[in-house]
Amino acid sequence: MNQRHPLSEVAETGAGRGAMQALWMPFTANRSFKNTPRLLVAAQGMHYRSDDGRSILDGTAGLWCVNAGHGREPITRAIQEQAARMDYAPSFQMGHPLEFEAAEALARIAPGRLKRVFFTNSGSESVDTALKIVLAYHRARGQGQRNVFIGRERGYHGVGFGGISVGGIAGNRKVFHGAMLPNVDHLPHTHDLERQGFARGQPAWGAHLADELERLVQLHDASNIAAVIVEPVAGSTGVLVPPQGYLQRLRAICDKHGLLLVFDEVITGYGRLGAPFAAQALGVLPDLIVSAKAVNNGTVPLGAVFVRDDLVDTVLEAAADGAIEFAHGYTYSGHPLAAAATLATQQLYADEGLLERVRRDGLDAYWEQALHSLRDSPHVRDIRNIGLMGAVELHPRPEGAGLRGHEVFTRCFEMGALVRCTADTIALSPPLIIERAHIDQLTETLRHALRDTR
Numbered sequence: 167m168n169q170r171h172p173l174s175e176v177a178e179t180g181a182g183r184g185a186m187q188a189l190w191m192p193f194t195a196n197r198s199f200k201n202t203p204r205l206l207v208a209a210q211g212m213h214y215r216s217d218d219g220r221s222i223l224d225g226t227a228g229l230w231c232v233n234a235g236h237g238r239e240p241i242t243r244a245i246q247e248q249a250a251r252m253d254y255a256p257s258f259q260m261g262h263p264l265e266f267e268a269a270e271a272l273a274r275i276a277p278g279r280l281k282r283v284f285f286t287n288s289g290s291e292s293v294d295t296a297l298k299i300v301l302a303y304h305r306a307r308g309q310g311q312r313n314v315f316i317g318r319e320r321g322y323h324g325v326g327f328g329g330i331s332v333g334g335i336a337g338n339r340k341v342f343h344g345a346m347l348p349n350v351d352h353l354p355h356t357h358d359l360e361r362q363g364f365a366r367g368q369p370a371w372g373a374h375l376a377d378e379l380e381r382l383v384q385l386h387d388a389s390n391i392a393a394v395i396v397e398p399v400a401g402s403t404g405v406l407v408p409p410q411g412y413l414q415r416l417r418a419i420c421d422k423h424g425l426l427l428v429f430d431e432v433i434t435g436y437g438r439l440g441a442p443f444a445a446q447a448l449g450v451l452p453d454l455i456v457s458a459k460a461v462n463n464g465t466v467p468l469g470a471v472f473v474r475d476d477l478v479d480t481v482l483e484a485a486a487d488g489a490i491e492f493a494h495g496y497t498y499s500g501h502p503l504a505a506a507a508t509l510a511t512q513q514l515y516a517d518e519g520l521l522e523r524v525r526r527d528g529l530d531a532y533w534e535q536a537l538h539s540l541r542d543s544p545h546v547r548d549i550r551n552i553g554l555m556g557a558v559e560l561h562p563r564p565e566g567a568g569l570r571g572h573e574v575f576t577r578c579f580e581m582g583a584l585v586r587c588t589a590d591t592i593a594l595s596p597p598l599i600i601e602r603a604h605i606d607q608l609t610e611t612l613r614h615a616l617r618d619t620r
């Protein structure tokens with residue numbers, strides 16, 4: 167018998183489209199959204215279902231987070247059971263076994279000596295936590311003057327004051343300009359359409375852009391610099407793939423001057439590039455890794471900051487016996503439901519080999535081929551890919567940036583595929599359980615949307 171989905175009534179009656187006034191939606195054009203809402207009411211495997219009952223292929227893993235696909239039974243069960251057993255435990259001066267188990271499970275897949283884990287509730291909190299850990303470490307070893315952070319243009323590190331300060335997205339900084347961290351500088355971004363256009367995987371041109379760090383070191387003096395923070399692949403600004411050798415060069419310059427290197431892997435973490443982290447996939451070891459999202463398949467808010475063990479030891483050992491060593495944490499750090507979801511997710515990733523699948527099954531090559539087949543479609547300015555991430559950048563319309571990208575996004579949604587647009591770049595990052603037929607469907611939907619878009 168066909169089982170009725172519990173939400174099918176909502177879908178059929180349209181009950182989901184009640185009053186929409188009260189909710190102020192994040193990073194959304196609220197007024198236009200509420201005129202033409204797009205509502206999702208259920209999800210399973212590779213698909214969402216919209217409130218009008220349509221099946222929508224998920225080309226973005228939700229918001230880069232549902233790496234094992236939707237509605238995975240072991241994760242759902244773990245959350246349900248934990249909610250019934252113990253809903254919440256205080257996180258300060260108290261603990262519960264699952265948060266320790268979750269941290270151990272994560273430490274097992276972390277690269278190098280990044281075996282200590284601090285829990286937060288989001289990517290933004292993880293970024294700000296990482297910046298604070300860096301400051302605490304330098305202070306603990308008697309170098310408290312190191313307070314300059316180096317971020318990168320076009321970097322996205324969430325929306326906390328720390329994150330927008332080291333981040334390099336003008337639109338996210340403009341309104342808050344007077345309230346950002348004072349001692350921040352930025353590397354240039356690595357994107358160059360002329361020299362890298364339609365590169366497959368990592369572009370050959372651009373490693374030398376890392377040398378700009380040398381210039382910033384001369385300007386600020388190495389002794390004042392706390393850390394450099396970059397996304398290994400800049401996701402939110404349109405999947406900017408690091409040039410070959412670029413990250414290696416950043417690492418070498420950091421080593422030369424004693425600077426810490428932080429990778430923000432909120433998007434690249436948990437299998438997106440065919441290894442647990444981009445650090446492993448690209449062969450560059452940072453000192454801290456910031457993660458969130460797919461850590462528990464996007465089911466319960468959780469962020470995890472991985473820290474090199476000796477950094478943590480330095481902070482812990484600098485404090486007096488019995489004192490709280492690091493004055494930082496959240497009510498929901500290591501929340502029981504989030505921890506249960508993390509354990510179940512990591513088990514699922516291991517059982518299904520999902521963290522390596524993208525490379526092991528040659529999905530990345532198939533993905534690359536499929537995306538680049540759109541090269542001759544109308545409006546296409548560039549195509550970029552790495553692992554199971556991709557972007558199709560479009561020529562903007564003369565009337566304004568972002569209009570064409572938004573039209574492609576809405577057309578795809580109408581045709582049954584969820585893609586993401588940031589300005590005129592269509593970004594793609596499907597769940598790692600994707601099959602080749604889904605990749606074909608996604609590509610064909612985009613091809614049609616591009617053809618029909620003005």
Ligand SMILES: Cc1ncc(COP(=O)(O)O)c(C=O)c1O
Binds near residue numbers: 325458
């Ligand atoms: C690289 C990166 N850092 C940080 C964040 C912020 O994460 P959150 O939205 O969970 O705060 C994101 C979100 O997309 C991200 O892509």
